[in-house]
Amino acid sequence: MELPITKPSQVSYADELELSELLEKLMEKEHNGFIRVTHGSEEGYILFKYGIQVAASYDLHLKHDALEKINSVMKKTDTLIEVFDLKKTQIDYLIDLNKVYKFDLTKKSNKTTEKPSEMIKNPSEDEYFNPKMASYREPLSNGYTAEKADDQSEVKTTPETNSVDINRDIEENNSIKSDSSVEESTENNNDDLKPIESTSKIKTSVPNQNNGDVGVNLDSKTVPNLKNETSKAKATEKSTEIENSEKPIKSEDDSSQISPGKEITSEEELILEEEPPEPQIPMDRADLMKKYGLKDIEDEEVDKVIETYKGGEVSIEDLEKIELTLMNKIKKSVMGINKIGGTEVMVFLDNTNELSGKINIICEYASKGIFSRIMGDSKDIQNLKFHISEIVEMEIRKSFREYPQIVDNFEINIDIN
Amino acid sequence: MTRVITIASGKGGVGKTTITANLGVALSTYGERTVVLDADIAMANLELILGMEGKSVTLHEVLAGEASIEDAIYEGPSGVRIVPAGISLEGLRNVKLDRLEETLSRLIEDTDILLIDAPAGLEKDALAALAAADELILVTTPEVPSISDALKTKIIATKLGVTILGVVINREQHDKTFLTVDEIETILEVPVISVIPDDPEVSRSAAFGEPIVIKNPKSQVTNSIMKLAADLVGEQYHPIEPDKKGVITKLIDGLMGRR
Incomplete structure (x- = not known):
């Protein structure tokens, strides 16, 4: 499973800790997080939401098979158990991320239905999910009888044993003809003919259960028609969720012989009320x-x-501000030239698409000698203009270090008197 | 009337240019007079994908005022016309983005569809490409960072008054860690108009400088892009099924001359 490994809140070896006790404790605490079970190079994880086990993996095993493996390595002294805490907000995302390891809803509903019956029969009995029992529920398609048998007897029995018992019961009760083992087990529990009505209910629920393996539906997306396929898959998922959450409850209640009819409905309601919220994919935009x-x-x-x-x-x-700064900088630089007696700088910036502008500089030529006066304007003036222009460009580049090419956006006029 | 469609993503490296190039070729095969403009002037690579590198006049020269747009148009596969952006940094220095608007106005003459490959990010060049468009196709991969950037781009484009045609999910993988189509639609609040699967063949095609819609017309990617192009122009597209013949059958057919 893909889980965030942080600092564990509890670390212990298997011989120091009873898994069942730990699970019970986590259940009581309504723990949100996961436990990691390490044995040699193999690692196993059980993810919890409000203390309920929602997903499990162990090495290459997943779901109930993984639980069984974890249970088996717990008997070994060198097995390390670590408990990790997670925030409530992380759980749904992690469940979604580890869909493959998530327990099937059919089994979950079986599990939840166990709770009230257990409470009625033996309130002191642990409510936690027994990994061993869970592992026997694994074969969904042909093992429905096994599930039922488990629920009925609450004793660890193999599916084979159950089917044998059921076959014996069928022989005893010839009045009902059916291929469905579920039907048979129901008959087994009800001697009179009245429960046949409830059997018919189970009959309809069985194919749904077999088809309604949510784990399969969730992963049944294909790329070309992804959009449609996804929505279809989700629709199927929803429908199976509803069907599975209702029908197996009926069948189990029938089989556990608590009481048929109205009492079942009331119990169902009780179960649904007590059931922790299902981890659903948030489709609301704000949630997403x-x-x-x-x-x-x-x-x-x-x-x-x-x-x-x-x-x-x-x-x-x-x-x-830019105009003023640029004006002062240029003025200072131009005044640094020996031959310049005084200067006036005017900067006009234009900020339409890009920053551009006009710079007007009026300078007073300080050291015009007699010879120069006789000869008129010499190359000196031109050289000075060129020099001032270079200084101005340099100042602009220095002012806009990130965008030096802005210098092309400026028109520089120099007048020397 | 010319349709100006910008292909944008926000995030870089999601496959915008590849999709733009292939979509341009696909639209041309439907008889649309299509021009593909690489507006990613800083990180241009449309010409590399289409094997048209080394052109003397590019969008750089046009935006620098050194050449006219007519000189920067080159004919690509299936008759699609390409305006590459030029890959030299020297050319980039003289570019003036203000000229883009004028360039586009001249470009849309004699054109049915102008596809603009927008740069990543929301810098001035990216915004210029968005603002120039009438319609927008968002490209994203099904990853959170990509969706996040696509969302920003979508919001900015909406504010600029651009019609958003939808989202193209590129490099879709069967991976539970990524966002689903429904989730992407919900977050971006725009319809998903195409889902393009992840296919290494796309990179191979780019390496050969040939668009995948030409190089591998039977691939799923090609089918997705052709379907998208057909949807854009209201045409019907029937996907080409890949060969179901095995390698040995093909080999025998080849040997027997039954191709």
Whole structure:
């Protein structure tokens, strides 16, 4: 099983701990988590929801078979048992993740139906799921009699033994003809002819049980018609859930001879009330979002993202600050040139699609010598303009380090007097 | 009237470009005059998938104002017209995204369907590709991070007034750890219009520079993409069943000359 291994809340060797006691304790605590049973290189897991066992695996074994294996290794002294706690919110997800190991609903309903009958017969008896008994319930298709026999006698018996008994009973009661072993076992429990009515109920429930192996339905998705297939599978699942949760209860109650008719219905209601909530796949969007830790984006965030596309991330106030900063930086740099006596810098930014602008620089040429005055404007002025232009570009690049190509968006005008 | 459909995902590496390229080819086979534009100007690879690398004029040059869009259109498989984005970083430096709108307006002339392969993320280039679209196809894998990003993209696209056609679930696997189709539909609140199975053949096709719809027309992936294309243009598509002949039968047929 795929389970989050964290720090165990309890660690013990099998000889120091009785599994049944542990299970009872977890049941009482309504424990949400799982236990790991390690024996040599083999590992087994039992997942709990509200103290109820919902899934099990052991090495390559799964479900009830795994429980049986776990039970068998518990007799060995070198088996290590670890108890792990989980949050309630994690359980449903983990059940969903480990669907393959999940106990079949048919068996679950059998298990839940056991509770009231046990309570009636022997209130002191443990309510926990006996792995050994569970393992005998494994063959669903042909082992329904075994399940019933288990439930009836509450003694560990093999399916073969039951079928023998049933066959003997059939011989005794010739009045009922049926292939169904369920039917036969019901007859076995009822001497008069009245229960035949209840037998007919069981008759209808048997094929449903056989078909209604939810484990199969859940995994029966195929890619090409995935959408339809999934919904179909889910519909089948739902219908079998309903059928299985109702019908086996009837049959078991019949077989356990508690009392037919109205009392069964009331017991059914009691069972359904007591039954812990089934781990269902949340289909509500909010549930799904929570399950997968997803969030919708708020309108404000959306607007911000879209604003960046529109190029409006620089506000007017920011624009003015940029203008001022750029102006001062350029002025300072230009004033650093020896031949410049004074300068005035004007920066006009435009923030439409991309940041662009115009930079006007007026400079006063300080050291114009006599010779230069006689000769008129020499190359000096041109060189100075080029020098100032380079300084301005450098300042723009320095100011927009992340986006240096922005320099192409600026128009630089230099006037030297 | 030209339909401008953007293929976006939010998350990178979900198979957007592969689906766009193959969908473009598929639409062309239905007789639609289709242009596929690689708007992923920073991480372009449409040309690699279609085996059209090394073109001198690409979208980079067009957006840099150095060439006209007509010079950047190349004919691909099944008559689909391709506008590659160019894979050089040097070309990317001069790109001005503002020119994209104008470029698209010239591109839609003489075109039935313009498919835009949007970049991953929600940066300016991705938003430009979204904003340019009339319709949007979201591509996602059935994994949570991918769904999360697709959700963001869907919300932004809705805000930009783009019609969302649906979700394409790519690389679907029979794995219980992934989200189901129903779950994805519920979370994204848009219909799933196609489910494309995970198939290594897709990567192989890309390596050969050939779209899978041409290289392997009987594959499930091809059938899914062809069906999607048919649905987009209201055509009927009958899936091509894969050969049921065994290897030995094929070998014997080959030897006997009964191909």
